[in-house]
Amino acid sequence: MKRIVLVCVMLLSVPLFSGCQSAYYSAMEKVGIHKREILVDRVEDTQTAQDEAQEEFVSALEQFRKVVNFDGGELEAVYDDMQSAYDDSEAAAESVSGHIRQVEDVAEALFDEWEEELEQYSSTKLRSQSAQALKNTKARYRSLHTSLKRAEAKMQPVLSALRDNTLFLKHNLNARAIGSLKGEFGGIKRDIDRLVLEMKRSIQASDQFIKEMRQ
Template sequence: MKRLVLAGVLTLPLVLSGCQSAYYSAMEQVGIHKRDILVDRVEDTRSAQDDAQEEFTSALEQFRQVVNFEGGELESVYNDMQSAYDDSEAAATSVSDNIRQVEEVAEALFDEWQDELEQYSSQKLRRQSAQTLKETQARYNALHTRLKGAESKMQPVLSALKDNTLFLKHNLNARAIGSLKGEFGGIKRDIDRLLAEMQRSIEASDQFIKEMKQ
């Protein structure tokens, strides 16, 4: 049984790779190439980051309302904070999933492009294509750095939001609100940095999309 499970784990990447290859082939048959798919996935990632900016901004505002709480139903305040955290976590997951999709098609595109350089009979055209490949990879690498930079700042923020949400859940009293006030400044600073990094990533995505469509 263990051997069968291990075999399944080892062959899964091959199966997934085969599925992606079949997908790319099918898309090419209808005139949609890996370059087009890469642009589409960068656009999807940009949209996911837009959504994430909104959710993290909303979570910060909800946290602000918690620390400024002056009376009412604490259970309701907690529920709103938990909902804001859940929405932020879902948005962050969407961003990461989209980045993985971008990485996948970019790798396939550049591997194919590199392999096809050997098919040229014209040295001049081969050199021109190789130079274009180099320039495209450089643009993608710059974008990828931005995407990963923004992604890396999401998890620390989520962890801090989760800690404070859990603390409020188990301490629904005014004393807990007082404790959370001391946490607000640090979380606001981290979310502000995250939003700024995401904005730079979005701008890099816009530039990459523009250049790829030229």
């Protein structure tokens, strides 16, 4: 980890979007950090982002619960809290998606490099063993990627529902609006429960992938 911090300091002036990723990987390799390690680190970062996203979505649900159970006081303050919870959930979802893109980028770079380097072997036996290892790693990655994308896909419908209800409350700060939102709560709770479950499965899949990559 210390090596990664050092390289990050070296590359503060290098934007980490796709066009500069190859330069980034090359710089990392110069200090002994290869794409395989970067992939594992980025999967771990995605796990962290998913953990944080779970917390934000659950928090948003609890804030929505307060709205539908509103029983006097400043309704505008309740709306402000709900808007803040939605904003935090949206930011957390964007973080998860961004980390997944980073995982995809380094995985693609790793597999491309691995494929190219198979041609450099003079030993047929070693080339065959490396090719099999590549095939196995790709299979493990595909399983992980499917899990990550499945969890990611469940975030947007929840965000859309939260946004709709937050907007509705914004323009209808009255008891009648609260009554309308009560009918929405059950469906949103159900979707968030499913989202959290899917994220937990994805985190478990990441744990397995990391373990296998480090063997």
